[in-house]
Amino acid sequence: MTDDRWEPPSVLLAVDLVILTLRDARLHVLLVERGVEPYQGAFALPGGFLHDEDEGIEAAARRELAEEAGLADVHLEMIGVYGDPGRDPRGRVVSVAHLAIAPWLPDPIAGTDAASACWTPVEDVLFASAYVQLAFDHRRILADGVERARTKLEHTSLATAFCAKTFTISELQQVYEAVWGVRLDPRNFYRKVQSARGFIVPAGPMRRPQSGRPARLFKAGPVQALYPPMVRSTQPGHEVLGGHAAGIAPEGGEHA
Incomplete structure (x- = not known):
């Protein structure tokens, strides 16, 4: 039996990117300084919402990759889906995170909703006494992405x-x-x-x-x-x- 009063929950779909490269023999991740609320002024992984109902998830990830890092022909693979309630103060947001790894990447240019973008040593974020605090649950996503990269070097x-x-x-x-x-x-x-x-x-x-x-x-x-x-x-x-x-x-x- 169905309930005619049932309405589907309002869920927003987003993509986040863990973009890794080597600089000065250290593993770096691309971070953006958020220019809008929530977490305005905080650092976060590049990403954003799907533009419309016709945009696929991988297409959205590649669009963000091009906008945030100027990368087009880079291998992308999904890390996981992150949708815990409360992860985003704007409402129920489910993010599909992707990993991109490329050597010799140039200095980034901030996207439309970012105040700045920079390459940051991964250990400055993932150490227990991290110098850099990330917005949302992006530290968890970064940790998962780094572990995926380490595993890829194994196999x-x-x-x-x-x-x-x-x-x-x-x-x-x-x-x-x-x-x-x-x-x-x-x-x-x-x-x-x-x-x-x-x-x-x-x-x-x-x-x-x-x-x-x-x-x-x-x-x-x-x-x-x-x-x-x-x-x-x-x-x-x-x-x-x-x-x-x-x-x-x-x-x-x-x-x-």
């Missing part, structure tokens, strides 16, 4: 996208250290990289620095899914952003 060749066309093992290690937020043992890291078949391949002559030993050059290999994966560990002393433990698992100590 895919994404890390090579943050390197130049040719790179050294040391430069690749710096990418993992920046995203995972840990110091990695170079010898163990080298073994892990070499055991992941098709991850990287040799690329021409060795690089000869002004001082020190020459370094072998590599380029991205043909595979996208890594096997075996570059699995993190939970060894003591591997404290990372957000209070999680991470690192390269020792031989024989891999875990899912």
